[in-house]
Amino acid sequence: MVKVDRQNERENRIEDEILVDAYTEEEQALGWYYYLKDGLHFPFSARWVTQETRENPQKWEQVDVIGMPDEEECMGDMYVEIRYGDGDLADGFSVPLSDIECLEEDENEKRRQCIEDWHYWIDMGYELI
DSSP: OOOOOOOHHHHHHIIIIISTTOOSHHHHHHHHHHHHHHHSOSSEEEEEOOHHHHHOGGGOEEEEEEEOOOGGGGSSSOEEEEEESSGGGOEEEEEEGGGEEEOTTOOOHHHHHHHHHHHHHHHTTOOOO
16 A cells, blocks of 8 residues: 555545435445446546566556446445456456556546545545544
8 A cells, every 4th residue: 555645635525425414334335436437438448457467567458448347346446347358258357446547538527536545545545434
């Protein structure tokens, strides 16, 4: 886990838009779930960062992020559904959103903000209460 400096604007957005009136773990998870589901605007291409690519960044994989699983699957962590591979060999499955990064050429600021907000939450060591 990477520790990051506190970002007041991001903290305020998380508190005021995502976790507002969320007093339980389930309410917090649902707040995150719908914030991300509404803001990510599927489908989009992204970088899938695995343990191997963290150690060797030249081997990162581009994937298509096609949606989010049902909210029940996102009660402990936020997941996205990806399509990996080409054509008939493409495989679809869920990965943690913390393993997804925006491509440099992705100009959708809301999507970038959503992904960065979740990464910030994780990197700060926050957890659902």
